[in-house]
Amino acid sequence: MRTISFDGVIVGGGGAGMRAALQLSQSGYKTAVISKVFPTRSHTVSAQGGITCAIASSDPNDDWRWHMYDTVKGSDYIGDQDAIEYMCSVGPEAIFELEHMGLPFSRTEEGRIYQRPFGGQSKDYGKGGQAARTCAAADRTGHALLHTLYQNNVKNETVFFNEWFAVDLVKNQDGAVTGVIAICIETGETVFVKSKATVFATGGAGRIYASTTNAHINTGDGIGMGLRAGVPVQDMEMWQFHPTGIYGAGTLVTEGCRGEGGYLVNKDGERFMERYAPNAKDLAGRDVVARSMVLEILEGRGCGEHGDHVKLKLDHLGEDVLESRLPGICELSRTFAHVDPVKEPIPVVPTCHYMMGGIPTNVNGQAITVDEQGKDHIIPGLYACGEVACVSVHGANRLGGNSLLDLVVFGRASGLFIESALREGIELRESAQSDIDVAGERLRHLNESSGGENVADLRRELQNTMQNHFGVFRRGDFMQEGIAKLAELRGRVESVSLDDKSDAFNTARIEALELQNLFEVAEATAVVAEARNESRGAHAREDFTERDDENWLCHSVYHSEGKKVSKRGVNFTPSTVETFEPQIRSY
């Protein structure tokens, strides 16, 4: 097996990965991005509504501390306040950098960046009403951001391994990460990509659910690689169901629709969010809105023949607003719902959207493991940023517009930290041939497989299990059934068949490897969801309906060895503002 060496290797070519890569390339370090798709095909491209940040365009008095307050509250108080403080305070600088790179933001009459209202955003610590803080490029902000980052990486001559798939982490006997085994999809060649710093920016894993807004490629590859290498994951029970996935198709309709004045109605045409969230109404936290929608449906007020969805009304905004502010939504709605939002409401249903959990890191992107005594240890050589990481800025529920900010700020922070670490001189750590062999074992096993079941059948079974047992509302006995089904599925997933053994652009092989990653994500989710005996943020239990701060004002940590769950403290000590103490969360 060939070895290729770099100062920094970033796995994943989405927003977080390309922002980290840009930082390193700009500083002259030999940097490579391994991306399983051409970078602009990454899922960041699908982000619509915007990037939330207190740049004080819409409101000259806006304050990042208000954004911090909203984010802490949105997280249902298990977001780490030092990390949220960092994200909200550094955010404006990171946004202006993107603008300087060329990102085509929409504009105000003053020529500044256009900001729209989004859910969970307030002025003056919740006392000053709805804030408009989400910076937007029409409803194609993710596309504009991703292309801008790719363009600037081209400018800075980042090395791209496009359509290469990272299979597994290489760890040496000291527990340090020395790189990854990666496969070139076009030729089938497998190489050891060795690096002083390995950054996971592999994105989310929404494909563990049957109904998701996520791209086909969101298969949790970083989580899978991490868990197999003994890296723990945090808060994996926290999955965001976006209120407005298009009914039937799952494609996303941005929260910006409601930010621009759209609202949800039930079969009676009632604006039902007025009952559930009298103040914020349709712009309450996403977890709150999603649950309200499910309750409307369960209580018989859903729309359509089967009463299994609600509708998003936009026509009252007028064609001009819709075509200028939400052109992509009009297009998606016509294509996937066969509905013209200028004339009639869009059928929508809560749909799996975002993984709040992930690999625990500090604000520098350094991956963390937790020992038996509950003490944090940095994993040498491994970093994570973006959706795969759990810094944690989202806690139990992410606010709309905060994912793009997260990936830009922490992609940048990881790059900055690695840059200074490289300058101080980190050594290229060595790994023995046996370490590399261990990392190559899974791929070898798959390549030699015979018999076994079809990837697509197993994937469907996995997705249905997660959809049915770990959805918007959860119950202990249902989840135990789900865990038992997963336990039975594990062996079958590990011995999945690979009929196509070709080395030429073998996507069947990649899908089999992805399925195994999805399984690791699903199992971690299931085990911690069953363990957290309370309702908090996106995790809503029918058998434990209240938030339990006495026992669960903490992160959950899942360890693949023995499938153990432990607790980890939440940071309540920001350095420049007072702690935001947990309060009853209402909108």
Place this chain on the structure above:
Amino acid sequence: MLQVSIYRYNPEVDNAPHMQEFEFDTEGKDLMVLDVLEAIKAGHDSSVTYRRSCREGVCGSDGLNINGKNGLACITPLSETVKNDKLVVRPLPGLPVIRDLVVDMSLFYAQYEKIQPFLKNNSPAPAIERLQSPEDRSQLDGLYECILCACCSTSCPSFWWNPDRFIGPAGLLQAYRFLADTRDTATDERLSKLDDPFSVFRCHGIQNCVNVCPKGLNPTKAIGHIRTMLLNRAT
């Protein structure tokens, strides 16, 4: 029953490409072409090879030649393309085939990189964003939305003929995106790089690009603007 005919070629085993036929039951649903490919790969033949990612028309992975016309499989409903129950899926024309429906896009990307697709502005950046009026920003509408799917360039005979020297509609659309951006100060430098008989002037205005663009963009119009800028500059 839908008769699906898919272009197959695996360089490891095939001397030449061939079409493989599948019978497919849509159960009366108006599926997207990508749904059909996914179902065939899942249930009939896992070796059928194509690219896909977002499945909602924004990532640009699944540009294909569908019943003779380039388009994105994920947002092309059968009702729009199928006549007489026949669906023929081929790779985008004019680029080397790696396997089945997957083409080598290196030349396409090289032309994109050639136009230096990034903002150039040598004046020191302000502490906040650079200001731009809504009117100036609106000059970028219809340009920045390109998803690099290559449907346009691979439907263009000039690009088939000179893929190494003619930038092609996708690259030129992006060239104009930066020429039109009031924040970009490298207009003259950009135009100098395009000022040769091939880069721009191989466009003969047949508008295949406009006809196939899945995002409804108009590269021919952008190319027209670049021509005008080049001609004005020459006089």
